Structure formats: C-alpha cells, structure tokens
Amino acid sequence: MTKQELCRKALDMRLMSYAPYSHFPVGAALECTDGTVYTGCNIENASYGATNCAERTAVFKAVSEGRKAFKRIAIAGTTKEFCPPCGVCRQVLSEFAPDMEVILVNYDGRTRELTLGELLPCRFGGDKLK
Ligand code: THU
Numbered sequence: 837m838t839k840q841e842l843c844r845k846a847l848d849m850r851l852m853s854y855a856p857y858s859h860f861p862v863g864a865a866l867e868c869t870d871g872t873v874y875t876g877c878n879i880e881n882a883s884y885g886a887t888n889c890a891e892r893t894a895v896f897k898a899v900s901e902g903r904k905a906f907k908r909i910a911i912a913g914t915t916k917e918f919c920p921p922c923g924v925c926r927q928v929l930s931e932f933a934p935d936m937e938v939i940l941v942n943y944d945g946r947t948r949e950l951t952l953g954e955l956l957p958c959r960f961g962g963d964k965l966k
Contacts, residue, residue: 839910842867843941845875846912849890853877862890862919863912866898869905874898891925895932908937918948926956934959 842865849863857880864876876894880887888896891911898906909929913919918940921929929936929952938955940948 837867837871837873839939839947842873842908842910843912843939843945843947845873846890846910846939846941847945849875849877850912850914853890854879856880857882857884861914864890864894864909866891866894866909867907868898868903869907870903872898872903874901874903889922889925891921892928895925895928899932904932906933906936908939910939910941912941912943914943916942916944918942921955926952927960930956930959930961934961 845865846863849865850861853861853863855861855878862878866874874894874897876890876897878887878890879893891909911919911921920940934952936952938950938952
C-alpha cells in the first residue's frame with residue numbers, strides 16, 4: 837500500500853469515530869510488515885478515562901488477529917495541526933515496534949513523518965523487567 841493510500845484510510849476512519857464529548861475525531865491506519873492493514877478510530881466513554889484512542893484501537897485489532905510486527909502507522913486528526921499520538925499510545929505501539937514509522941496527517945492531507953524512537957526516546961520496554 838502506498839503512503840497516500842494509508843493516509844487516506846486514516847482520514848476515512850475519522851467517520852467511524854465515536855467522540856460525542858471531545859468532538860475530536862481521530863483515525864488511524866496501521867500497516868503490518870506482512871502488508872496487512874488494520875484501521876482504528878477513537879471510542880469515547882461517558883467515564884472519560886475509559887476512552888480508547890484511534891491508534892490503540894488499531895493495535896488491539898491487529899494483535900487480536902495475530903499480527904504483532906508493525907511497519908508504520910498513519911494518524912489523522914481533524915485540525916490544521918497534526919495529531920501526534922498520546923503518551924499511552926506511544927507506549928503501546930513501542931511494545932511491538934519501537935522503531936516503526938509514524939505518519940501524521942492533517943485535515944487537508946499534509947503529512948509529517950517521524951519514527952516512534954523520536955517520539956518515545958528512552959522507552960520502558962520488557963527488557964527493563966529482567
Ligand atoms: N485521541 C486519539 O484518538 N489519539 C491520540 O493520539 C490523541 C487523542 C483522541 C482521544 C479523545 O477521544 C480525543 O482524541 C480527544 O482527546
């Protein structure tokens with residue numbers, strides 16, 4: 837899948853968002869190393885802390901179907917500003933792919949590319965538990 841197609845999927849997933857409290861739809865498209873793509877959207881809750889971000893929705897869908905090797909993720913917000921992944925999502929993504937590519941997409945399709953290592957340096961990983 838091209839970068840543009842992955843970004844389009846992330847942008848389109850905003851339509852599936854359930855965000856009645858923030859009114860801030862977010863979409864994500866996660867590409868695995870085998871080429872499969874899992875999409876996600878944010879799913880809010882009246883108990884705000886129970887909200888799930890778009891990125892984690894995509895990761896949990898992928899892992900629950902047996903995919904744990906991730907190549908890149910596109911994340912689309914609804915504003916002119918980019919929507920970088922929150923700290924919890926950075927940590928969850930880093931569990932599986934600490935150096936994956938992260939593509940931020942703004943509302944009119946402009947992109948910014950980073951690595952997860954740049955977004956989460958000095959991460960806490962499973963190796964620290966040994
Ligand atoms: N949100 C995401 O889906 N991903 C992020 O990385 C940042 C925040 C969602 C959570 C909540 O539904 C809304 O954006 C406002 O915080």
